[in-house]
Amino acid sequence: QCDNEFMILSLGGAFLALLVIGLAKERDQIGSVVKYGTLYGAGAGLMNGAANLVGLWTYYYIPISAASPIRTGVGTVMSFLVSWLIYREKFSKQKLVGVFLGLVAVVISQIG
Structure with missing residues (x-):
């Protein structure tokens, strides 16, 4: 139970911090950032999640x-x-x- 809470807090905190930094640095080009950044971020997130899932499965079956x-x-x-x-x-x-x-x-x- 604690592991899920930690993950939610750490990922949520990272998301908010990066959102604030991104909005502060890229406010002039926010439309382009939202359009292309969302697509890139979603793809990178899915690939990273898949890699982590495969890693966890591997650790389950192999020492x-x-x-x-x-x-x-x-x-x-x-x-x-x-x-x-x-x-x-x-x-x-x-x-x-x-x-x-x-x-x-x-x-x-x-x-x-």
């Missing part, structure tokens, strides 16, 4: 000590792939080695 590194590794891979495939970012050799070493660390943590 947290195993699921958490896997989730972190998958998040890293997805961020890398989205940056590379959708945003066409160019990665230096050093960044590619860093991503690879991070994935190797996740695999090694699951083996040992």
Whole structure:
């Protein structure tokens, strides 16, 4: 019961704070912000909620000590792939080695 109240208060507080900041900073373009920001915010919120739900399901079926590194590794891979495939970012050799070493660390943590 307390968990739900905490979530409501924290999300409600974050919503109100961001609403006030958004209205103060973007009052000249409020129509455009409402039109496009609502669509973007709803999409981002749905995707974030889906990711959290999958994470909770994963923790239900797999021990947290195993699921958490896997989730972190998958998040890293997805961020890398989205940056590379959708945003066409160019990665230096050093960044590619860093991503690879991070994935190797996740695999090694699951083996040992």
